[in-house]
Amino acid sequence: MQAVMMEEQSREETAVAHYGKLLGIGKPWEVRAARLDLIRGRVEIEVGWDETAAVVCPECGKECARHDHAPEREWRHLNVMQFLTVIRARIPRCRCPEHGVKTIRVPWAEKDSRFTVHFESLAIQIIDACRSLTQAADLLQLDWDGVQRIVDRAVARGLLRRSTEGVRYVGLDEKSFGRGQRYVSIATDIKGARVLEVVPGNDQAAGESLWRALPPEQRSKVEAAAMDMSAGFAAATRAQAPQAAIVHDKFHVAKLLNDAVDQTRRAEHQQLHAEGDDTLKNTRYLWLHGQLPEAKQASFAELLEINLKTARAWAYKEQFVEFWAQTDAAQGFAFFSQWKRSVMRSRLTKVKAVAKTLHQHLTNLLTYFMHPITNAVSEGFNSRIQAIKADARGFRRFLNYRSRILFHCGKLNMLPVLPESASH
Ligand SMILES: [Zn+2]
Numbered sequence: 001m002q003a004v005m006m007e008e009q010s011r012e013e014t015a016v017a018h019y020g021k022l023l024g025i026g027k028p029w030e031v032r033a034a035r036l037d038l039i040r041g042r043v044e045i046e047v048g049w050d051e052t053a054a055v056v057c058p059e060c061g062k063e064c065a066r067h068d069h070a071p072e073r074e075w076r077h078l079n080v081m082q083f084l085t086v087i088r089a090r091i092p093r094c095r096c097p098e099h100g101v102k103t104i105r106v107p108w109a110e111k112d113s114r115f116t117v118h119f120e121s122l123a124i125q126i127i128d129a130c131r132s133l134t135q136a137a138d139l140l141q142l143d144w145d146g147v148q149r150i151v152d153r154a155v156a157r158g159l160l161r162r163s164t165e166g167v168r169y170v171g172l173d174e175k176s177f178g179r180g181q182r183y184v185s186i187a188t189d190i191k192g193a194r195v196l197e198v199v200p201g202n203d204q205a206a207g208e209s210l211w212r213a214l215p216p217e218q219r220s221k222v223e224a225a226a227m228d229m230s231a232g233f234a235a236a237t238r239a240q241a242p243q244a245a246i247v248h249d250k251f252h253v254a255k256l257l258n259d260a261v262d263q264t265r266r267a268e269h270q271q272l273h274a275e276g277d278d279t280l281k282n283t284r285y286l287w288l289h290g291q292l293p294e295a296k297q298a299s300f301a302e303l304l305e306i307n308l309k310t311a312r313a314w315a316y317k318e319q320f321v322e323f324w325a326q327t328d329a330a331q332g333f334a335f336f337s338q339w340k341r342s343v344m345r346s347r348l349t350k351v352k353a354v355a356k357t358l359h360q361h362l363t364n365l366l367t368y369f370m371h372p373i374t375n376a377v378s379e380g381f382n383s384r385i386q387a388i389k390a391d392a393r394g395f396r397r398f399l400n401y402r403s404r405i406l407f408h409c410g411k412l413n414m415l416p417v418l419p420e421s422a423s424h
Contacts, residue, residue: 024108029047042085099208157416168221168224169226263350283303316342336359
């Protein structure tokens, strides 16, 4: 009988030591007990502190007297098999002559985290691979807030470690957010293909906040910034990074010209339709598309044969693509002047309006030949940002949205590292 009990006990001891190894903890910490709760599907690992060991102040690292133990806390750890696993411990508090009563560091978690470093690292990788927060929450057996908290902590860690050294080209861009005309603005590091910052609004103040994402010294080294032709971002750049050349983004220019073609088509279609002519019906897509599928090319060629205002507007839009292919600013200027003269002789009011707008901004269009940058990086993040937007919710909606964009598009180094005491 006694032999059986001893065997039981030694098996128990082996299991406990085994958990200690799995957790990667050692003296003066030790696993005291491991309980398997089959009904709740949980493993609880109780960790204790060797009472005879010295305690060290987390602020200064000096050995000091043990004050007491903090109340018991729980940390979520990596699952053992399919069982949700938690570590429970009461952490000793030291009384440092200089820093007062402090809770000492534990080797399995960062300060103030409810998760072990191992769990948090796995969670970050799972969240990164998931399309939605709900999916990540399911996989991790966490609630939605728990996942968002891991995201927030990961981003905070990543931003602290982030280097912006060498950032020479910045993109400022607006994205719609929420219902109606609400916007957020994002700053990207164009060469690094990463999002630097996200702020609410799309005016000058928003643009200035974006610039402040870079430390002043780095900000003063930015050579050029890509942006739309709105006054806000340009004014923000003059205020915060006056040395940076402003380069109006060619995607925005293309959009203005596309809109002009579309408005011309709509007006012309209305007029033709009133005369019983439906030539332009269902052709919207043909005029806006850059490269037409083969099946559509013949019918589009026929449309171009007819003397339509829409076709002339379209031709001006297509011609303008050549602007970006000019070899330098002087050639760009010559091309633009010729293009504009031709547009102004036409009776295409919408295209003429765009030509005037472009003329007003010509200086910052010609900068493209010195710094051929665009907001392609920001455009490239659109589908990811759309998915995040659809998934963003809750009271802190904008802040959650910002932190998730930085999490997925910021290229941050976000994994927690084991506290130093772990290696001692
Ligand atoms: Zn101290």
